[in-house]
Amino acid sequence: MGLTFFLCFSIFAAVLGMLQFGYNTGVINAPKKEIENFMKTAWEERNGEAMTENKLENLYSVFVSIFAIGGMLGGFSGGIFANRFGRKGGLLLNNLLGIGGGILLGVTKSTNFYELLILGRFIIGVNCGLSTSLVPMYVSEIAPLNLRGALGTVNQLAVTVGLLVSQVLGIEQLLGTEEHWPLLLGLAVVPPGLQLLLLPMCPESPRYLLLTLSREDEARSALKRFRATTNVEEDVEEMRAEQRAHSQEERISMLQLLRSRSLRMPLLIAVVMQLSQQLSGINAVFYFSSTLFQWAGLDLTSAKFATIGIGAIMVGMTLVSIMLMDRAGRRTLHLYGLGGMFIFSIFITISLLIKQFFAMFQDVLDWVSYLAVIFTLAFVVFFAVGPGSIPWMITAELFSQGPRPAAMSIAVLMNWFCNWLVGTFFLRVKMLLGNYVFLPFSVLLAFFWVFTYNKVPETKNRTFEEIANFFKRNANRAPTEEDRIYGMLNCVNTTGHPGGGGPESSALIEEKLQPPAESCEEEYDYNNL
Structure with missing residues (x-):
C-alpha cells in the first residue's frame, strides 16, 4: 500500500497541530528582550515604581514555564478527548483553544496587560499538549502498516518546520522588533485556524470507528477514501483481529493501566522514550540557543542566525529520517541518535571549557566559538535522526486500541513535565555548574542508550x-x-x-x-x- 492524495491531505491537516507546537516552542526565543521590556514598562506604569531585575526574571520565567504547565494539562486530558470525541473530533475542539490563546497573545501589548500574555501562553500550552497526544494517535491509526514509521515521522517534521518558521520570523529584520513582536506571537492562530478549515473534510480514524464505536460500514468507507481503492480487506482483517481482543476488554483508565502487569513494560518503555527526548538537552538548545551561542563567544546577531541554522538542520535531518524509518527501524535509529547526542554533548562541554581556559587569547576564542556552533548543530542532527520523532510514534505503536489513549496521556504528561523542568531550571543549573552544564545531559543520554539497547523492541512492520x-x-x-x-x-x-x-x-x-x-x-x- 502506498501514499494517496487523500491520505497525504489528511495527515497534513492533522499535523498542523504539531506545527503549532513547534512554532510556540521556538517563538519566544528571539524577542526575549522585547517581551521583557514590555513587562517592565507595564509594571512601572501600573505600580509607579521601577521593577527589579529579580522580579522581571521571575515574571519572565513564569511566562516561559506556563506553556509547559498547560501542555501537561492538555497532554493528560488527551486520552479523555480521544475516547469521548474521537481523534478527529478532539482535534477540532482543540482548535478553539489554539485560536483563543493566539488572540490573547496578539492583543496583550495593546491592552498593556502582561497577565494576558501569561494566560494566552497557558491556553496555547493546553492546545499544544492535546495536539501532542491526539495527532500521533490519529496519524498512526490511519497510516498503512508499511508506511506507519515514515508517516509517523511527519509529526516531528511539522514540529521542526514550526520551529524554523518561528526562528525566521523572529529576526529583527522581520517581526522580532519592539513594534511587531505581538504579531509574531499572535500568528499562533494560523495553524489551528487552518486545521479548523481542512480537518472536517477528513474522515475519522477507521480504528476508532470500528474498534471503539463498532461502526464497520463507516470504517470501511474511511479506509476506501484513505487508500483510494475499494479493496480494503487486508486493513479490515487486521482491525478485526484486534477487535476480537477489543471485544474482550473494557475501556482502560489510567489507574488500571498503571496497575496492569502485562502493560507495565510497554508503559515503562513509552515513558522512558519520552524522557529520552526531553531530558536529552535538546530543549536547552531550543529555548536558550541564542544565550548558549553568546556564552560560546558569538555576538547577538550571529547567535540568532546560528539559531536559525539549528531549525534548518532539524527540518533537513527529519526529512532524511522519514526515508530511513521503515528501513533501519525505530530502535536502530533511536540508538544512533542517542549515541551521537552523547558524544557531541561531551564535545560541547569541552568547547565551553576551552573558552574559559583560553579567554585571554582572542584567536583561540574565535575558532572555539565556531567549533561550539558546529558541535551544537551536530547534536541537533542526531536528535533529529531518532529521539526527535520516534518517542511520539512508538508510544502509539506499543498499545492496542483499548489502552492506547490512557498510555498516550501518561507518556505525553511525562514529556511535558520534563519540558517544564528543563525550561524552568536550566539557567539555574547553568549558574550552579557553569561550563559543565551539559554533563548531566550526557549522563542521562548514556542511561537512555543502555535502556533502549536492552529493553526497547523493534516495532517496524508489526501490527x-x-x-x-x-x-x-x-x-x-x-x-x-x-x-x-x-x-x-x-x-x-x-x-x-x-x-x-x-x-x-x-x-x-x-x-x-x-x-x-x-x-x-x-x-x-x-x-x-
Whole structure:
C-alpha cells in the first residue's frame, strides 16, 4: 500500500497541530528582550515604581514555564478527548483553544496587560499538549502498516518546520522588533485556524470507528477514501483481529493501566522514550540557543542566525529520517541518535571549557566559538535522526486500541513535565555548574542508550496486535483478573519467523484461559520482535 492524495491531505491537516507546537516552542526565543521590556514598562506604569531585575526574571520565567504547565494539562486530558470525541473530533475542539490563546497573545501589548500574555501562553500550552497526544494517535491509526514509521515521522517534521518558521520570523529584520513582536506571537492562530478549515473534510480514524464505536460500514468507507481503492480487506482483517481482543476488554483508565502487569513494560518503555527526548538537552538548545551561542563567544546577531541554522538542520535531518524509518527501524535509529547526542554533548562541554581556559587569547576564542556552533548543530542532527520523532510514534505503536489513549496521556504528561523542568531550571543549573552544564545531559543520554539497547523492541512492520501480544507473552504469568480488562489472547505463529508480516501471520485465539505464553510455537527475542 502506498501514499494517496487523500491520505497525504489528511495527515497534513492533522499535523498542523504539531506545527503549532513547534512554532510556540521556538517563538519566544528571539524577542526575549522585547517581551521583557514590555513587562517592565507595564509594571512601572501600573505600580509607579521601577521593577527589579529579580522580579522581571521571575515574571519572565513564569511566562516561559506556563506553556509547559498547560501542555501537561492538555497532554493528560488527551486520552479523555480521544475516547469521548474521537481523534478527529478532539482535534477540532482543540482548535478553539489554539485560536483563543493566539488572540490573547496578539492583543496583550495593546491592552498593556502582561497577565494576558501569561494566560494566552497557558491556553496555547493546553492546545499544544492535546495536539501532542491526539495527532500521533490519529496519524498512526490511519497510516498503512508499511508506511506507519515514515508517516509517523511527519509529526516531528511539522514540529521542526514550526520551529524554523518561528526562528525566521523572529529576526529583527522581520517581526522580532519592539513594534511587531505581538504579531509574531499572535500568528499562533494560523495553524489551528487552518486545521479548523481542512480537518472536517477528513474522515475519522477507521480504528476508532470500528474498534471503539463498532461502526464497520463507516470504517470501511474511511479506509476506501484513505487508500483510494475499494479493496480494503487486508486493513479490515487486521482491525478485526484486534477487535476480537477489543471485544474482550473494557475501556482502560489510567489507574488500571498503571496497575496492569502485562502493560507495565510497554508503559515503562513509552515513558522512558519520552524522557529520552526531553531530558536529552535538546530543549536547552531550543529555548536558550541564542544565550548558549553568546556564552560560546558569538555576538547577538550571529547567535540568532546560528539559531536559525539549528531549525534548518532539524527540518533537513527529519526529512532524511522519514526515508530511513521503515528501513533501519525505530530502535536502530533511536540508538544512533542517542549515541551521537552523547558524544557531541561531551564535545560541547569541552568547547565551553576551552573558552574559559583560553579567554585571554582572542584567536583561540574565535575558532572555539565556531567549533561550539558546529558541535551544537551536530547534536541537533542526531536528535533529529531518532529521539526527535520516534518517542511520539512508538508510544502509539506499543498499545492496542483499548489502552492506547490512557498510555498516550501518561507518556505525553511525562514529556511535558520534563519540558517544564528543563525550561524552568536550566539557567539555574547553568549558574550552579557553569561550563559543565551539559554533563548531566550526557549522563542521562548514556542511561537512555543502555535502556533502549536492552529493553526497547523493534516495532517496524508489526501490527498493533502483534506488538501487544508480544508484551503479554513476555509478562510470563498465569491468567489473572486483569485479563478480563485487557483480553486473554495468545499468538500462534504460522509463518516460521517472528511476527510474520501482516494480519495473516497470527491466528488470534479467543479467550478461554489459553495455555501460558511458553506454549507458543516460538519464543521471540526481546530485541527482535
